[in-house]
Amino acid sequence: xxxxxxxxxxxxxxxxxxxxxxxxxxxxxxxxxxxxxxxxxxxxxxxxxxxxxxxxxxxxxxxxxxxxxxxxxxxxxxxxxxxxxxxxxxxxxxxxxxxxxxxxxxxxxxxxxxxxxxxxxxxxxxxxxx
Numbered sequence: 001x002x003x004x005x006x007x008x009x010x011x012x013x014x015x016x017x018x019x020x021x022x023x024x025x026x027x028x029x030x031x032x033x034x035x036x037x038x039x040x041x042x043x044x045x046x047x048x049x050x051x052x053x054x055x056x057x058x059x060x061x062x063x064x065x066x067x068x069x070x071x072x073x074x075x076x077x078x079x080x081x082x083x084x085x086x087x088x089x090x091x092x093x094x095x096x097x098x099x100x101x102x103x104x105x106x107x108x109x110x111x112x113x114x115x116x117x118x119x120x121x122x123x124x125x126x127x128x129x130x
Contacts, residue, residue: 013046026058032068033064033068033074036075
């Protein structure tokens with residue numbers, strides 16, 4: 001992996017929806033957790049490092065499962081959004097993730113591990129979103 005080695009990203013043009021499908025296949029489905037992918041038709045392709053972004057989405061899904069021990073719903077929304085040049089770097093494709101969990105408030109004050117979420121954020125920041 002280029003992220004672990006610190007090398008340049010190996011970018012290719014691919015639909016972000018295809019990358020999420022790859023990531024989802026790597027994470028076993030948990031009982032009581034629904035996965036909802038809200039994907040706009042004709043989603044634009046993006047130039048990205050497939051293995052790195054797959055790992056980002058895989059970590060997001062794993063983190064959601066860990067956060068929802070009592071069940072819940074993971075929603076990932078993807079849409080084509082025109083961003084002005086001053087808003088973000090060129091080639092930005094927004095993806096939103098939302099977790100809805102049952103029974104989470106009872107665990108808020110207990111030690112809680114969210115390493116997969118931190119891994120996902122660090123990978124995106126290190127690669128400037130690609």
